Amino acid sequence: MDLLIPIKRALISVSDKTGVIELAQSLADAGCEIISTGGTQRKLEEAGITTTEISKVTGNPEAFGGRMKTISFNIESALLFDREKDAEEAAALNIESIDLVVCNLYPFQKVLEQGANFETLIENIDIGGPTMIRAAAKNFKYVATVTQPSDYNELMAQLKSNKGALTYDFRKKLMCKAFNHTADYDALIATTMDQEIGIHSLRLGFEEGTDLRYGENSHQSARFYKQKGAANSLYDLNVLHGKALSFNNILDINGAIEAIKEATRPACSVIKHSNPCGLCEGDHQAELLQLAWAGDPISAFGSIIAFNQTVTLETVQFFQLDNEDRSKRKFVEVVIAPDFTPEALAYLQQHKNLRIIEFNAARLVDGVDYRYMNGSLLVQDTDTVLHNKLDVVTEKTVDMAVEQPLIEFGLRAIKTIKSNSIAIVRFKNGYAQLLGMGAGQPNRLVATKLSIEKCRENLRNEYTGAAEDFEAYVAQELANAWLISDAFFPFADNVELAAAAGVRKIVQPGGSIRDKSVVNTCNELGVSMVFTGIRHFKH
Numbered sequence: 001m002d003l004l005i006p007i008k009r010a011l012i013s014v015s016d017k018t019g020v021i022e023l024a025q026s027l028a029d030a031g032c033e034i035i036s037t038g039g040t041q042r043k044l045e046e047a048g049i050t051t052t053e054i055s056k057v058t059g060n061p062e063a064f065g066g067r068m069k070t071i072s073f074n075i076e077s078a079l080l081f082d083r084e085k086d087a088e089e090a091a092a093l094n095i096e097s098i099d100l101v102v103c104n105l106y107p108f109q110k111v112l113e114q115g116a117n118f119e120t121l122i123e124n125i126d127i128g129g130p131t132m133i134r135a136a137a138k139n140f141k142y143v144a145t146v147t148q149p150s151d152y153n154e155l156m157a158q159l160k161s162n163k164g165a166l167t168y169d170f171r172k173k174l175m176c177k178a179f180n181h182t183a184d185y186d187a188l189i190a191t192t193m194d195q196e197i198g199i200h201s202l203r204l205g206f207e208e209g210t211d212l213r214y215g216e217n218s219h220q221s222a223r224f225y226k227q228k229g230a231a232n233s234l235y236d237l238n239v240l241h242g243k244a245l246s247f248n249n250i251l252d253i254n255g256a257i258e259a260i261k262e263a264t265r266p267a268c269s270v271i272k273h274s275n276p277c278g279l280c281e282g283d284h285q286a287e288l289l290q291l292a293w294a295g296d297p298i299s300a301f302g303s304i305i306a307f308n309q310t311v312t313l314e315t316v317q318f319f320q321l322d323n324e325d326r327s328k329r330k331f332v333e334v335v336i337a338p339d340f341t342p343e344a345l346a347y348l349q350q351h352k353n354l355r356i357i358e359f360n361a362a363r364l365v366d367g368v369d370y371r372y373m374n375g376s377l378l379v380q381d382t383d384t385v386l387h388n389k390l391d392v393v394t395e396k397t398v399d400m401a402v403e404q405p406l407i408e409f410g411l412r413a414i415k416t417i418k419s420n421s422i423a424i425v426r427f428k429n430g431y432a433q434l435l436g437m438g439a440g441q442p443n444r445l446v447a448t449k450l451s452i453e454k455c456r457e458n459l460r461n462e463y464t465g466a467a468e469d470f471e472a473y474v475a476q477e478l479a480n481a482w483l484i485s486d487a488f489f490p491f492a493d494n495v496e497l498a499a500a501a502g503v504r505k506i507v508q509p510g511g512s513i514r515d516k517s518v519v520n521t522c523n524e525l526g527v528s529m530v531f532t533g534i535r536h537f538k539h
Contacts, residue, residue: 001514004165005142009078010100011054012044013037013070013129015107018149021047023102026156030164035098037069038062059080070128079135100166101136102146105129112192125189130182140175141168147181163402180207184228202379204228204370208235213246220245232363233264240345242355249304249334253357256306256336259416261361263308264408264431268292269416271304275439278303279413282431286315291433293318293330295459306336308361313343322352338362386411387532393519396528398505403482406432407507407530410484413437419537420444422451422494424503426481435459435481444485448494451483452501478502486536488512492521499525509535 014020017040018165023046024034036044036051055061058072071334078098081090088448090097105384116124121315121350136145138284144166151174158166169426194201194276206225206459222260224245226235234254239245245253252271259276270278278295280288293300318328335348338360348356371378384410392398409432410425417423418440426435435458436449459474484506495518498506511530512518522529 003141004162005099005144005168005171006163006165007032007099007144007159008164009033009035009096010102011035011070011075011098011130011132012051012102013040014102014104015126015129015332016104016149017043019152020044020102020149022050023152023156024049024051026159027100030159032100032164038066041165067127070132071363076131076135079132079143080139082139098143099135100144100146101132103129104147104149105133105181108185108192109188111529112188118196121192126185128228130185133178133182137178138177141172144171145174145178147174147178151177151512153482178206180228202377210235210251213244215247220247224250232365234359234364236359236363238358240340240356240358241349242334243353244352245334245355248356252304253306253334253359255416256334257359257361257364259413260306262310262365262412267308267421269306271306272296272299272302274418276413276434277437279434280431281409285309285312286318287429287431289315289318291428294462295434295436296454296458297461301331303332304334304336305332306361308338310333310339310341311337311344312341313347316344316347319348321347323463336361347446383415383536383538385534386415387534389531389533391531391533392528393510393515393531394522394527394529396504396523396526398528398530403505406482407484410482410507411532414484414486415536415538417486417538419539420447421486421538422447423484424455424478424481425484425507426449426477435477444487444489445497446484446491448483448497452478452498452503455481456501468528475502479504482507485509486538488515488535489518490514492518495521495525495527495529499527504528506530507532509533511535 010027012020012024012034013036021044027034028049034049035054035057037054041051041053054070058074060072062069074095077095079101081095083097106124108124111120111124133145133147136143158170184205191201191203205228207228208226209223212222212224214220224235226233247325251274255274256269256271259279260267263281265281266283266285266288267281269276270292277299278292280292282288319332320328323329334355334357336357336359339358343526345356348354366384369380369382390400390404390407406427410423413423413425413434414421414506417437420441421437421439423437424435426433436451436454438447441447455478456474459477463470463473465473479502482504483503488509488511489495490512491514504526505528507530510533519529
């Protein structure tokens, strides 16, 4: 439908005056009469733009300290009447149509964020503005409604190209934005007023829904939305290359980014089924990738890989995408980084389906974690605290000045692994590496067993010495590693299992009624134990 409506009469009343002079001048140049109010009218008149004061349309003065300005039979009728069915009645009532409303509302959110008191908040609840916006939006067939300065340029372009008129499709798009604008405005006011009287309420808005390839399984459909007002959203990832994303891709991309976003050095994560099967921090990116991949080279097949710095050609050549022997090419689903050198990007693009995503993990600042379940919502603060103490609680002590960086790397790792979880981390040639982990186990002892088994497997892969010396090598590496538990040990059996494998240093939050027994077992077995005071469950 391409029903052009000439804009002969516009009502402009804005709180945010960004770009309003340019817009009003464009309207005036198109021969449009401009009706305005208060501060907006003064700004336009100062710029030399002729306006009609709104009281001349309403027939009433501005009153009650500005609380009454635009609300009137004449204004709402001029916006609402059907230009075809109601034309004769409008003429009999001396109602002249208004074809455009430009309005953004009192800055309730701004004054709320500034810590305004209750009385100031009340005075910043707009009444006339939403009324005008909704009236004009309802009658979008004949009236355009602009609520965002970001739409001014398109409006001015249409006025110019259509000789002072706007298209139906543009008015319809503006209508949708208008109703979303007032809905978001009212939702913020409602939740703020609830909070004022001690009621906890939550209204979330999402937009820009994108179809995904499929859901968790191929027979499920899926969409991806951005939360309104989110300054830093995972939705804003920039796909540079590759096939469309799926539901699972998004979950794993999030896991990959979460695993490195708090890293204090260059970092690389390798994610499979939301868990880091490889994680490394260090100085040289190509080494980082190799050590992260070595954390579980089998599970790394079809993985999601993230970096926290610009990716170089030297790094991605590790994937051997151009190797003539196809069996040596490493298959990954997604590579994520803040940026890619042109050479690295060109190399990755050799794989037509590989998703290459530009996104800076550091953008995802601390916030709130939402979990929607069957008509209900759980809300919690994100897990941002690594530890509130690092207390050595055993007879065998450690040099915390030396060990703290590796302990904290392990804690960053365990925060991103599904519970019950155990991570074993080490320094390898100056790089902090996740050597093995056990994830998602109902029994913590099983998680400990799995992490040790993975360590042995990875150490076997890297070992180049004599076969008879392998166990000594394992004992040496595990003795220098730290075993990190996401929650306390309810029994000493985890310590016994770890010590039998060669582990000599353990970190856990503490807090069990059997802490004394667990510490005594450490003392008997020559194991150091550190309590952090902070649990890191991830369900």
